[in-house]
Amino acid sequence: MKHIITLLFLLFTFQIAVAQNKEFATPRTAETNMVLQGRVLSESGVPISGVNIEGKMGRYTTTDARGTFSLPANMGEEIVIKGLNFETVYYRITSNERIEIRVQSDKQDQKNRSSVPYQVAMDSAQIFLKKDAQKSADFLIAALSNNPKSLSKTQESAAYEKLGDLYSFNKQYDLAIANYTQAEELKSSLALVIKKADMLRLNGNYQEAIAAYLAADVYGTNRSKKNLSSGASSTLKIKRLTGLAAAYAKTNDSEKALQTYQQALQLAQNASLNIQVTSINSKIAALLNEIGQVDKAEAYYNRAIQESKKEGRTANVVAQSQTADFYRSNSQFDKEIALRKNNIEILDEIKSDEAKAPQKNTNKAGVLNEVAIAEDVMEERAIKPAYEPSPSNGIPRLSKQKEQLNIAEALESQNKIKEAITYYESSLDEAIKNNDLEVKKDAAKSLYELNKKAGNTKTALAYNELYINTVDALYLEKEHELEESSRKTKELVSKQTRILTLEKDRELTENKIALINTERELTQQMNQRQRWIIYSLVGLSLLLLTLAYVMYRNNKQQKINNHLLALKSLRSQMNPHFIFNALNSVNNYIAQNDERAANKYLADFSKLMRSVLENSELDFIPLEKEIDLLGLYLKLEHERFKDKFDFTLEIDPSLKNTKMQVPPMLLQPIIENAVWHGLRYKKEKGFLNVAFTSTGSARSSKAEQGITVTITDNGIGREKSKAIKTAHQKKRDSKGLGNINNRVALLNELHDCKIHLEVKDAGLIPDVGTEVVVSIQKT
Numbered sequence: 001m002k003h004i005i006t007l008l009f010l011l012f013t014f015q016i017a018v019a020q021n022k023e024f025a026t027p028r029t030a031e032t033n034m035v036l037q038g039r040v041l042s043e044s045g046v047p048i049s050g051v052n053i054e055g056k057m058g059r060y061t062t063t064d065a066r067g068t069f070s071l072p073a074n075m076g077e078e079i080v081i082k083g084l085n086f087e088t089v090y091y092r093i094t095s096n097e098r099i100e101i102r103v104q105s106d107k108q109d110q111k112n113r114s115s116v117p118y119q120v121a122m123d124s125a126q127i128f129l130k131k132d133a134q135k136s137a138d139f140l141i142a143a144l145s146n147n148p149k150s151l152s153k154t155q156e157s158a159a160y161e162k163l164g165d166l167y168s169f170n171k172q173y174d175l176a177i178a179n180y181t182q183a184e185e186l187k188s189s190l191a192l193v194i195k196k197a198d199m200l201r202l203n204g205n206y207q208e209a210i211a212a213y214l215a216a217d218v219y220g221t222n223r224s225k226k227n228l229s230s231g232a233s234s235t236l237k238i239k240r241l242t243g244l245a246a247a248y249a250k251t252n253d254s255e256k257a258l259q260t261y262q263q264a265l266q267l268a269q270n271a272s273l274n275i276q277v278t279s280i281n282s283k284i285a286a287l288l289n290e291i292g293q294v295d296k297a298e299a300y301y302n303r304a305i306q307e308s309k310k311e312g313r314t315a316n317v318v319a320q321s322q323t324a325d326f327y328r329s330n331s332q333f334d335k336e337i338a339l340r341k342n343n344i345e346i347l348d349e350i351k352s353d354e355a356k357a358p359q360k361n362t363n364k365a366g367v368l369n370e371v372a373i374a375e376d377v378m379e380e381r382a383i384k385p386a387y388e389p390s391p392s393n394g395i396p397r398l399s400k401q402k403e404q405l406n407i408a409e410a411l412e413s414q415n416k417i418k419e420a421i422t423y424y425e426s427s428l429d430e431a432i433k434n435n436d437l438e439v440k441k442d443a444a445k446s447l448y449e450l451n452k453k454a455g456n457t458k459t460a461l462a463y464n465e466l467y468i469n470t471v472d473a474l475y476l477e478k479e480h481e482l483e484e485s486s487r488k489t490k491e492l493v494s495k496q497t498r499i500l501t502l503e504k505d506r507e508l509t510e511n512k513i514a515l516i517n518t519e520r521e522l523t524q525q526m527n528q529r530q531r532w533i534i535y536s537l538v539g540l541s542l543l544l545l546t547l548a549y550v551m552y553r554n555n556k557q558q559k560i561n562n563h564l565l566a567l568k569s570l571r572s573q574m575n576p577h578f579i580f581n582a583l584n585s586v587n588n589y590i591a592q593n594d595e596r597a598a599n600k601y602l603a604d605f606s607k608l609m610r611s612v613l614e615n616s617e618l619d620f621i622p623l624e625k626e627i628d629l630l631g632l633y634l635k636l637e638h639e640r641f642k643d644k645f646d647f648t649l650e651i652d653p654s655l656k657n658t659k660m661q662v663p664p665m666l667l668q669p670i671i672e673n674a675v676w677h678g679l680r681y682k683k684e685k686g687f688l689n690v691a692f693t694s695t696g697s698a699r700s701s702k703a704e705q706g707i708t709v710t711i712t713d714n715g716i717g718r719e720k721s722k723a724i725k726t727a728h729q730k731k732r733d734s735k736g737l738g739n740i741n742n743r744v745a746l747l748n749e750l751h752d753c754k755i756h757l758e759v760k761d762a763g764l765i766p767d768v769g770t771e772v773v774v775s776i777q778k779t
Contacts, residue, residue, distance in 0.1 A: 032059075032072040038099035040067045040081060048103070052082040076476050078483060090487065092480065116142050118155055122162065129166055136166050157186035164195060172489065173203035193219055194240050201247045210251070213244035234271040238264050242280060245287075254291045258284065278307040278315060282322050294330055301326055313350055317343045321398055324406065333410040340403045340410075347400045401430035401439045408446065421450055437474040444470055588640060601639055608632045612665065619751065620661035623707065627651060627692065633668055634690070637675050645679040645686040645713070652693045652707075660707065662776055663747055663755075669740055670711050670772050678715025678770055681724060688713045695777070706754075706777035712762050714769040753777070 040051045040063050047067030054060055056077050063069045071079065073093055081089040086103035116124070121143035128136040143159045144151070151159075160183035167176035180196035197212035217240065241264035248257035261284045268276035285300035301323040308319035320339045327336035408423035424447050431440035444467035451460035586605065589598035611629050615621050627649070634647050671690065679686035688711075695706040715721070744755045754777035762769030 032074050034073060034075065034093075034096045036071045036073045036079065036093060036096070036099070038069055038101060039063075040069070040083075040101050040103065042086075043102055043104050045102075048083065048086075050083075052080075054080040054082070076480065078480065090484075116146060118143050118146065118151065121146065122159065125162055125166070129162075130169060133166060133170055137163070140166070153186045157183040157188075157192075159183075160186065161192055161195070164199070168195070168199060170489075171202075172493075173199045175493070177203060177205075188219070190216060190219055190236050194236060194243065197240070197247075198243050201243060201250070206247050206250045209247045210244065213240055213247065216240050234267060234273065235276075238268050238271075238273065238276050238280075241267065242276075242283065245283070249287055249290075254287060257287055261287065274307055274310045275315065278304050278311060278319055281307060282319060285326065286322075289326055289329065297326060313346050317346050317398055321403070328406070328410060331413070333414050336410050337407050340407045343398075343403050344400055347398075347403070351400075399430075399434070399436060399439070401427045401434060401436050401443075404430060405439050405443055408443070412446070412450070417450060417454075421447065424450070437470055437477060441467060441470040441474055597639070601636060604632060604636050604639075608636065615664040618664060619747070621664045623655065623658055623660045623662050623692075626662050626664060626667070629665070630667055630671065630690065634671065634688075637671075641675065641680060643685065644682065645675065645688050645715075647688040647690065650689065650691040652691075654694045655692055655707065658694075660776075660778065662707070663743070666740065666743065666755075667709055667711065667774060669737070670774070673737070674711060674713040674715065674770065674772075677721045678713045678717070681716050681721065682714075686714050695775070706775065709774045709776075711772045711774075712769065713771075714762060717761065717768055718759075718770055 036055075040048050040053075042048055047063075047065070049063050049065045049067060051063040051067070051069070052060070053062060053069050053071055055071050055073050059072055061069050061071045073079065075093055075096070078090055078092050081091065081101055081103070083103070089101060089103055091099070091101060116139070121139045125136045125139035125143065128139065140159055140163050144156065160179045164176045164179035164183060167173070167179060176199045177196060180192060180199060184192055184196060193212065193216040197209050197216060200206075200209035200212055241260050245257045245260035245264065248254075248260060261280055265277065265280045265284065268280055281300045281304035285297040285304065288294075288297035288300060301319075304319045305316065305323060308315040320343050324336040324339040324343075327333070327339070404423050404427035408420045408427060411417075411420035411423060424443050427439055428443040428447065430436075431438075431443060444463050448460050448463035448467055451457075451463060586598060586602055589601055608629065611625070611632075615625070615629075631649050634649060638645070638647055667690075671688070674688055679688060691710045691712075693708050693710070695708055716724075740757065744757055747753050748755055754775075756775045758773045758775075760771050760773075762771040
């Protein structure tokens with residue numbers, strides 16, 4: 001007995017594996033279970049012979065003189081009817097009865113469309129947009145190609161925008177972007193910019209989408225207030241903000257996404273747009289749940305439920321289903337089950353109300369028209385519905401059987417197996433009743449697994465067989481959808497190619513006409529224009545060159561004159577300063593009644609003044625002359641302050657007979673500062689050393705390369721000198737050193753010299769002496 005049970009389990013496992021493989025593997029079989037017979041007629045009822053009839057697995061036939069054909073086929077397969085003079089027809093086999101296919105002449109159809117006015121073509125395209133993508137595209141092509149010269153940019157933009165809407169509805173986002181871009185180039189609008197941004201986001205171009213949404217904000221600020229009512233403006237702003245928030249969420253920028261959603265929510269609340277308020281609350285809640293803020297997410301979901309009640313029962317079911325999904329993701333199964341049971345009650349109420357109103361239709365899966373109506377309302381308000389269709393058969397996920405299946409799964413997660421089985425069975429019954437293959441498959445599989453675990457072998461086997469059959473049926477349905485989707489995609493790409501070709505042809509024609517006109521004008525005017533251009537260019541070039549040369553020469557001369565004037569000014573400031581100090585010294589001797597010393601000092605001073613006045617107009621004098629002047633000045637200062645300092649004047653032997661030129665009276669103010677502000681205040685007798693040394697390479701004459709003058713004193717130092725100076729002395733000292741620095745800068749710039757001045761302490765001990773190094777390099 002044990003062996004038999006084991007064998008049965010192995011058989012079940014094998015069957016499951018086969019069923020699961022069928023979900024992904026394409027059955028390839030040449031066997032057929034019927035022979036399809038039919039007839040192909042023209043629109044007026046005339047039989048068409050030689051029509052190509054193609055089926056699966058390479059099966060093929062043609063129509064005879066009476067337009068009839070026979071083709072081996074299987075139920076549910078698609079056959080293709082092709083001919084040269086009519087549009088290709090795709091027919092899905094739904095019964096084994098004889099079929100009759102009437103085709104419309106492609107030439108007649110094109111002729112009819114070629115005469116359609118622009119507005120009629122646009123209206124027809126809108127009607128077929130969600131029903132027949134190929135017809136919608138054909139009417140849009142007609143709108144663009146019929147009398148293209150009479151189209152305004154606004155009309156052409158509207159046609160391309162409608163093409164973008166068509167590709168958007170069919171999830172061809174890249175083609176939608178291309179057409180929205182073309183429409184935007186012709187005439188832009190806030191709604192168009194937002195549509196393009198939405199397509200960029202859905203196509204995965206998140207950064208580009210964010211940039212487009214932000215640009216739409218600027219566009220809306222500048223233009224929308226003039227062209228839109230407040231309600232339409234608010235709706236578009238909300239659509240922009242929710243799209244921007246979704247793009248931020250896709251780039252993992254949760255903080256910006258939440259901030260943007262909050263802005264959209266505030267705007268929707270101010271405008272009393274309840275559908276948007278509900279939808280945005282749900283989106284915020286979903287984002288909070290993703291980033292782990294479960295308590296805040298639950299609060300927003302509850303707000304969404306409350307707001308949804310203002311919109312109606314269907315909106316309430318949608319909000320509660322989303323909240324139930326949230327509870328499931330956080331293993332709060334009791335709360336999930338309660339919401340889904342409430343949803344089932346509401347769906348039953350809606351179904352009961354629709355039963356009393358027979359003019360309203362239910363859809364394929366038993367989801368009532370109120371849901372479809374809610375979709376249309378939300379679409380009109382530019383809001384995406386909170387639920388999405390099932391990928392297999394277009395059935396909305398919100399249905400009684402789906403909610404029952406979710407409750408069963410939640411109960412199973414709580415290990416309440418008996419209650420779970422009850423709900424699985426109810427879900428299965430409802431799915432069979434409404435032909436919901438997705439729910440039927442999931443319910444049958446779960447019932448098989450639970451019965452197998454419970455040891456109910458016979459029941460498990462029955463559910464397993466149901467599961468396998470459902471998978472087969474679901475596979476065929478998916479295969480048909482894929483075929484239809486692939487065909488639709490090819491048709492749309494073909495239409496887009498045709499549109500691009502028409503656009504290129506039109507541009508080419510316009511360019512040819514423009515080129516012919518341009519060539520004619522150029523031929524008449526070329527010679528005269530070229531002569532005038534050449535003469536004008538030559539004259540202008542000469543004028544510009546002359547003007548540039550004059551400006552350059554004047555600017556250069558002006559700069560030189562300014563610098564010379566500045567140097568003269570600085571020299572005129574330094575000479576009176578020196579004279580004033582020298583006369584003070586003479587006055588000091590007279591005050592002491594030392595007539596002989598005063599006469600001697602005055603004679604030396606006169607000699608010094610004569611030399612200073614002779615050199616006052618020169619920028620450079622021989623080095624030997626400058627050394628003599630400094631020696632005379634040192635002698636005069638030493639005569640006055642014999643008890644304060646001694647000095648030495650050291651001259652490098654290599655400087656003898658040198659021809660090097662140096663600025664006159666550049667070193668005198670530095671020596672004066674050393675005596676008056678360093679040595680004069682020293683208690684004991686100080687010492688001043690002025691050393692002239694040459695710089696340069698050993699191979700060349702050092703004296704011709706440059707000199708370095710080092711002025712060293714062992715006075716009280718710079719810091720102590722500053723502390724004991726009067727305000728007037730500080731001003732005099734600052735002005736003297738400032739003049740030296742300014743003069744050095746002007747000499748370096750004007751005469752291309754390399755004069756450098758450095759002031760530092762004379763030794764390692766602070767406040768003991770100062771050393772000034774002046775280097776003059778020949779360039």
